[in-house]
Amino acid sequence: MGIAPSAAAAAESSVTAAAAAASDMNHLLRPLHWTAVLRHPHAASRSPLLFRLCTAVMISFALCFICSESAALFQLGTEDVDVFILLISTVDTATIWIFRMVHTAVFERDFHKLALQVGDDFAEFLTWDDIPVIRSKCRLVRRFTLTFVWFGLSACSYFLVSPVSAEGLPFILALPYDASTPLGFAVSWLFCTVVCLHAVVMTMALDSFNVSLIAQLRIQLTLLSSKIVILAKEMSDRPVHSSESPSYHELHYRLKKCILHHQAIIKNSDLLERRLGAMLLAQSISIGAAACFQMFQIATSADGMQQVGKFGCYLSTMLAELFIYCWFGDDLITEVSKSQKII
Template sequence: MDSAAPSHSAAAAAEAASDLDHLLRPLHWAAVLRHPRRASASPLCFRLCSIAMASFAFSSTCSEVTVLFRDGTADLDVFTLTLSVVDTNTIWLFRMAHIVMCERAYHRLTGQVGHDFAEFMTWDDIPVLRSQCRLVRRFTLTYIWFGIGACACYLVSPASAEGLPFIMVLPYDVTQPLSFAATWLFCTITCLHVVVMTMVLDSLNVSLISQLRVQLILLNKKIVSLAKEMSAKAVHHSVTSVSPDLHYRLEKCVRHHQAIIKNADLLERSLGAMLLAQSVAIGAAICFQMFQIATSENVALAAYDAVTSLQECPLSIKRSLLLLMHRAQRPLRITAGRFFPLSRESFVSVVNVSYSFFAILRNFKDEEE
């Protein structure tokens, strides 16, 4: 009775430290994922709200697709921007449908510390758990607020001739004050729901992965501590005389590891398809942007053709074209903090360097052990 009380208190403290309510609440109120504690309250109302929000994103996607078919590639800037918006909206609709299918798994995972790992928590684990969860919470909240700020900037930066943040095809005259206000509100709701809720859902996924990572850290500490105690006892006693307490702790470590594997498998089943679709969408968006950047390299060729075809023009014009051609030989680039340009070669280099650092750290850790 006395030994169970501290364990129960430690489990409650662990559950409180790993609480994800700051992410579950906005997902619930945005009709993306029902809160585990409110899952039984008005499910029909929640689904109707989800359908309404999905209809907003679907209507916006249909309007953007109409722009693509209407204008084509005549204006490459408009085409690339519209294609990126369609890509973002489409993947969000897929993610909303995926969440509906995996809702029970998400509810299980969001409470995994209290449900599946409670019996393994001790008071020695609480400081580590609190520190790691606090760090992840700060990171995810910063990430979400950055997305809100980016949306705010985008919504007040008109992309269409009518002053709207999106280039859209609408069945009514948007230049009238009332219709413009209604359309701008529609764009605002759609943008905030798609972009911000995408970031909130990403933050939830990161937090769930982090929870399993913390459990692995705690399990590693317990195994190391157990190994040291068994080694110390083996110096004075035979191996067969190891105390039942050590056997019990070893059994507990094994069960802890099995619980981690079980939840990792559940997380993989819940995130696998979503991560694949998201990776494809991100890759497509990067491809669109890099294609647009690459068109700047054609300026040098155009200037060269102009110089050779204007033999009878004044020398000042030829000189200006030569200067233009010389400058255009250095293509326009978008850089990552002025460290390296955004290109296929730099992306491959970053991946290679990341893997090299991972291998070095992994080898260093193995040598220490």
């Protein structure tokens, strides 16, 4: 009598492990952890003191950058419109990045829960037939998001080697020392590099993490819709005449699992919406404002290919951050509409 339950438990454990492995997001969680943006869920049980200290250091770097840019903005004023718009845009980007880091730290537990949702919340509703589908779809999402992150890294590289200041730095900064000396230039360029890579590349890594969560919910909806269609077909092909028959109990059990699966998807979707709502609103307003300034400047008075390239690089990066949410969000909305028709 004890063998069958043990075998069933072992099979369910194997499916859970396979589902968790197929939907693994370590390619994003590890860089976010090592750059002090979001702790890895498997490290959540350890003391967060050192991690929080590293986060505070990175935030202080961004704050110093904002202060230096703001001081330069105050000193130079609006005499050179190109410089003014570039300073406004970079201050805007650094500010929204600090907001996102604080937001992520405050709701860290919820992001950890969502990162493990496939193994913890959905695995009990999955079968071995679902694993290849999850693996295939998650592989496509992984490739897309890694391409997105590498695009951000390429954009940062171009931005960093394209000087705009008199000292040859990629940003216009008000510094308390002479940046034209070899040591001063090296320190300033390293500071610009750290802030730029952390604010832009890690923003794109965090965006990739968020849209991967959206993609996971879409995959679960796809699997659920498929199971409901199969269940409805079996019920029409094999009518149940008695509530005491084995077929009735089997179909009732499968229908109950579909309902619980749907409820789990709704619960996690609501949690994700609550955690991303305020952050995406602030990010959209920030990017929208910066994009308007940038496009106006490119269209009217950007002087030379270097300036056009600088503004164009910044603009394409910002628009890409919005595009990835629109793409995956539209996929989820489309799948919800299909599921509603089926259900």
